[in-house]
Amino acid sequence: FIYHNEDKAKKIWELMQTYQGVDQKSIQRSIVNHVEYTLAMTRFNFSDFGCYQATAFSMRDRLLESWNDTNQYFTTHNVKRVYYLSLEFLLGRLMQNTLNNINMEKNYREALLDIGYDLERLYDEEVDPALGNGGLGRLAACFLDSLATLEVPAWGYGIRYDYGIFKQVIRDGYQCEVPDFWLSGGNPWEIERPEVVYPIRFYGYTEKYEENGVERAQWKGGEIVMAKAYDTPVPGYNTFNCNNLRLWKSLPAQEFDFQSFNKGDYLSSVEMKQRAEYITSVLYPNDNSQEGKELRLKQQYFFCSATVRDVIRRFKKNNSDWKDFPKKAALQLNDTHPAIAAVEFLRILIDEEKLDWGEAWKILHSSFSYTNHTVLPEALETWSVGLISHLLPRHMELIFLINHYFMEDIAKKYPGDYQRMEEMSIIAEGDDKQVRMANLCILCSHKVNGVAELHTKLIQETIFKRFHEYFPNKIENKTNGVTPRRWIHCANPKLSDLITEALEDSEWIGELERIEYLENFAEDEEFVQKWIDIKKQNKEKLAAKVKEVLGIKIPVNALYDVQIKRIHEYKRQLMNILYVIHRYLTLKDMTPGEREKVVPRVVIIGGKAAPGYHNAKAIIKLVNAVGDIVNNDKDIGDILKVIFYPNYCVSAAQTLIPASELSQHISTAGMEASGTSNMKFVMNGCLIIGTMDGANVEISEEVGEDNMFIFGARVHEVDDIRHRLFAGEHNPIGKRLQRVFDAILSGTFGDVSIIHPIIHSLMDGKDYYLVTEDFDSYVKAQNKVDDTYRDQKKWNMMSILGVSRSAKFSSDRTIEEYCDSIWKVDRIPIPTPSDS
Numbered sequence: 001f002i003y004h005n006e007d008k009a010k011k012i013w014e015l016m017q018t019y020q021g022v023d024q025k026s027i028q029r030s031i032v033n034h035v036e037y038t039l040a041m042t043r044f045n046f047s048d049f050g051c052y053q054a055t056a057f058s059m060r061d062r063l064l065e066s067w068n069d070t071n072q073y074f075t076t077h078n079v080k081r082v083y084y085l086s087l088e089f090l091l092g093r094l095m096q097n098t099l100n101n102i103n104m105e106k107n108y109r110e111a112l113l114d115i116g117y118d119l120e121r122l123y124d125e126e127v128d129p130a131l132g133n134g135g136l137g138r139l140a141a142c143f144l145d146s147l148a149t150l151e152v153p154a155w156g157y158g159i160r161y162d163y164g165i166f167k168q169v170i171r172d173g174y175q176c177e178v179p180d181f182w183l184s185g186g187n188p189w190e191i192e193r194p195e196v197v198y199p200i201r202f203y204g205y206t207e208k209y210e211e212n213g214v215e216r217a218q219w220k221g222g223e224i225v226m227a228k229a230y231d232t233p234v235p236g237y238n239t240f241n242c243n244n245l246r247l248w249k250s251l252p253a254q255e256f257d258f259q260s261f262n263k264g265d266y267l268s269s270v271e272m273k274q275r276a277e278y279i280t281s282v283l284y285p286n287d288n289s290q291e292g293k294e295l296r297l298k299q300q301y302f303f304c305s306a307t308v309r310d311v312i313r314r315f316k317k318n319n320s321d322w323k324d325f326p327k328k329a330a331l332q333l334n335d336t337h338p339a340i341a342a343v344e345f346l347r348i349l350i351d352e353e354k355l356d357w358g359e360a361w362k363i364l365h366s367s368f369s370y371t372n373h374t375v376l377p378e379a380l381e382t383w384s385v386g387l388i389s390h391l392l393p394r395h396m397e398l399i400f401l402i403n404h405y406f407m408e409d410i411a412k413k414y415p416g417d418y419q420r421m422e423e424m425s426i427i428a429e430g431d432d433k434q435v436r437m438a439n440l441c442i443l444c445s446h447k448v449n450g451v452a453e454l455h456t457k458l459i460q461e462t463i464f465k466r467f468h469e470y471f472p473n474k475i476e477n478k479t480n481g482v483t484p485r486r487w488i489h490c491a492n493p494k495l496s497d498l499i500t501e502a503l504e505d506s507e508w509i510g511e512l513e514r515i516e517y518l519e520n521f522a523e524d525e526e527f528v529q530k531w532i533d534i535k536k537q538n539k540e541k542l543a544a545k546v547k548e549v550l551g552i553k554i555p556v557n558a559l560y561d562v563q564i565k566r567i568h569e570y571k572r573q574l575m576n577i578l579y580v581i582h583r584y585l586t587l588k589d590m591t592p593g594e595r596e597k598v599v600p601r602v603v604i605i606g607g608k609a610a611p612g613y614h615n616a617k618a619i620i621k622l623v624n625a626v627g628d629i630v631n632n633d634k635d636i637g638d639i640l641k642v643i644f645y646p647n648y649c650v651s652a653a654q655t656l657i658p659a660s661e662l663s664q665h666i667s668t669a670g671m672e673a674s675g676t677s678n679m680k681f682v683m684n685g686c687l688i689i690g691t692m693d694g695a696n697v698e699i700s701e702e703v704g705e706d707n708m709f710i711f712g713a714r715v716h717e718v719d720d721i722r723h724r725l726f727a728g729e730h731n732p733i734g735k736r737l738q739r740v741f742d743a744i745l746s747g748t749f750g751d752v753s754i755i756h757p758i759i760h761s762l763m764d765g766k767d768y769y770l771v772t773e774d775f776d777s778y779v780k781a782q783n784k785v786d787d788t789y790r791d792q793k794k795w796n797m798m799s800i801l802g803v804s805r806s807a808k809f810s811s812d813r814t815i816e817e818y819c820d821s822i823w824k825v826d827r828i829p830i831p832t833p834s835d836s
């Protein structure tokens with residue numbers, strides 16, 4: 001222990017001799033203490049919410065013990081750490097996950113029951129912290145869980161937004177956005193760190209000066225905003241290690257604005273301070289598309305600067321030679337959003353630490369790496385040179401310098417190839433010059449990765465082709481994964497118990513490879529019956545939830561067919577609902593006797609649309625409108641139900657996924673980088689209907705194509721088809737689909753005029769996402785789904801095989817790969833209290 005005064009240290013240690021007890025009395029005492037002393041509630045009568053808070057505080061106390069010990073250990077051993085920089089962490093609720101990771105769920109459940117509280121009800125009291133949009137943010141959260149579980153010294157860094165992703169409310173079938181002030185009830189999981197603050201500069205100018213014959217620069221003037229740290233402990237599964245997620249909040253700088261004050265302009269000085277707080281107030285609600293607002297760039301720089309300073313401060317505590325930096329820190333950029341961190345790092349090394357360019361560049365390059373999450377052009381970030389020069393003048397100079405040296409290298413290797421230089425340049429020339437953040441990231445990183453094999457191949461061959469030629473060893477694949485702790489063990493506890501019973505121990509939760517053994521039970525009648533019962537119970541739970549939220553009764557004996565993800569044209573929720581309409585019209589044609597033979601279905605679609613994404617909002621309206629008609633049609637009854645599940649979020653996913661039997665991952669081939677919910681569904685015994693896109697390809701390799709319903713154009717066909725469609729050479733729309741369009745346009749589903757322009761353009765062949773092209777093979781695949789579902793024995797076997805072959809998709813596997821080939825970090829288990 002590094003205390004300055006040993007006597008003092010000893011005294012303090014004696015005062016806090018023991019760690020929190022795990023017996024019932026200790027747990028109860030710690031909860032009730034928090035009721036009284038932290039919450040100042042009366043211990044004679046406290047609400048479920050009060051009890052939730054006190055329980056969370058009591059758990060946090062425990063986490064802090066291991067959190068402190070872990071950090072102390074890592075500091076004294078001067079270990080290499082991973083820093084995961086992300087503008088989004090979509091954590092989901094923490095209580096259940098934490099109790100399971102620290103193996104205390106049973107203890108807490110019993111302790112609470114004894115004083116009259118039901119743990120499951122407390123779980124529902126927690127707000128779902130939703131500081132992310134979708135896949136990218138949720139991946140970051142799964143990675144944190146795996147990093148801690150694998151005992152890798154790692155910190156997440158992000159922004160503590162006051163408002164997470166908006167709450168989606170459906171009014172008259174349309175999406176409305178309601179702000180999510182998730183902190184209103186307090187946040188018992190975090191620790192405010194008033195002592196960890198950094199000043200962050202914006203605007204201003206650079207001043208050049210000479211020092212020992214070297215020209216140097218300094219960034220001066222402008223405005224200062226403070227960044228304050230908030231820490232959330234991240235426990236691993238079945239380990240004493242506890243990592244950290246550090247989120248930054250913006251605050252006004254302490255110094256009073258004397259200029260305004262002297263002018264007697266007190267109010268405008270207060271206003272300026274409020275502007276500072278505004279920086280971290282809201283998460284931008286765009287998924288897979290960029291919103292080029294100045295405030296967003298401010299958020300990015302604000303969080304990057306604070307993070308880089310914090311990382312450097314930690315490095316300097318134990319190290320004096322800058323050359324050692326890459327041996328002590330690996331910084332991972334979660335897409336290009338934190339790209340400016342690389343430039344900030346360079347700026348500090350050169351302007352403040354006075355390193356020369358070559359040294360600084362080498363250190364930067366060996367410690368940074370970058371993950372790409374999409375090939376969609378609308379999501380590839382660019383910022384105008386004008387804006388960056390205004391907000392971050394010194395950074396703009398450095399970006400020009402980086403580009404200058406790089407262009408010199410390219411010119412040397414490919415003399416006269418101006419086309420290539422133009423493509424590879426960080427700066428896109430034109431009237432409004434732009435900085436291409438991806439090019440910047442690739443240059444600054446020693447490794448760049450895609451998130452599934454197909455996606456990686458695509459970035460190597462398309463958007464980053466020139467870079468792949470120039471740096472043939474830089475771009476590699478790291479197929480995504482998800483944590484089995486949250487997505488099997490917590491979301492589906494009954495399934496988890498059954499797996500544990502079959503495998504005769506619970507180690508599979510921390511080592512998913514072991515789940516392979518389940519294959520032996522695929523035809524074991526007793527086991528299969530239990531499997532069926534669990535799915536049924538999960539469906540009942542979901543049906544009750546749908547009744548509670550929407551007032552709609554859905555049958556439990558129907559096939560539960562689910563598509564939940566952000567609403568996006570490339571994800572083709574439109575194709576899904578067009579098929580549902582087709583199914584409805586076909587049912588209407590039938591006699592009641594014929595209808596009875598059809599496999600009953602409950603189709604559930606859920607997801608948020610970016611507030612400015614008009615077409616996505618139109619799709620939501622159509623789904624709701626179809627539901628209104630179908631669900632109230634007496635001819636149809638329970639044979640088809642169509643549900644738009646509102647406000648899809650992590651906690652909703654935890655109810656929906658375990659209850660699903662079929663899930664849809666039907667993006668246009670080549671457009672979904674990976675997808676991660678596909679992995680969660682497979683782990684929960686759900687079958688997939690999908691295209692050969694993203695991680696579906698690898699899922700089909702693992703579970704076997706026969707155990708999925710694959711359809712649609714393959715990636716190598718897409719360009720040609722698109723070309724044909726847009727050249728007006730499209731095939732006439734098939735009869736079935738034309739009938740669906742006619743029904744929509746003629747008002748069968750009420751006023752859905754908002755979708756009409758999209759339908760018309762599909763009819764005109766303006767079908768960028770190949771909905772009309774893939775429709776027939778989609779219908780075929782859906783028919784196969786029905787046929788297979790009729791054979792329940794087969795269906796359940798496919799379901800069990802899927803789970804038993806899902807091990808590859810654990811984020812533990814993904815993280816191990818990052819550790820080995822990108823970060824070069826070791827696993828460092830810290831001694832548990834009983835060891836010392």
Ligand code: 7GP
Binds near residue numbers: 134139335379676
């Ligand atoms: C998503 C991809 O769309 C999804 O396919 C992938 O599974 C996920 O990242 C995790 O890698 N991308 C985003 O969420 C996103 O906003 C733009 O990408 C930067």
